[in-house]
Amino acid sequence: MLKIATDKIAEIIILAREMPRGESEFDGFVGRLDEEEEASLVAVFWIGRGSFEPEDYExxxxxxxxxxxxPTQDYLKGSPHLADHLENGLDALGISAKDAEDDLY
Structure with a gap:
């Protein structure tokens, strides 16, 4: 299903909450993702904001x-609710965003 590890999305959620202070770290982290990971991240984002239903992930x-x-990082930074949309997208897909984030702390 997802073509990006949940812990990477959790890290991006954490970094998104730290913007604009952590913007360069966010840019660097997202910029190191491969194309499949970037597309999967955007798909989760879209599901979280309601543009697609969870069953339409593919x-x-x-x-x-x-x-x-x-660049994916530029596109995502355009959303003032980025962290919330990513969390909602994971939750809609049956993946606990909170558990993934807690594992990083």
């Missing part, structure tokens, strides 16, 4: 791959 992933035109 369609969201394919759309993210096809429509990627800007």
């Amino acid at each position: 369609e969201a992933y394919a759309t993210a791959r096809r429509e990627a035109s800007a």
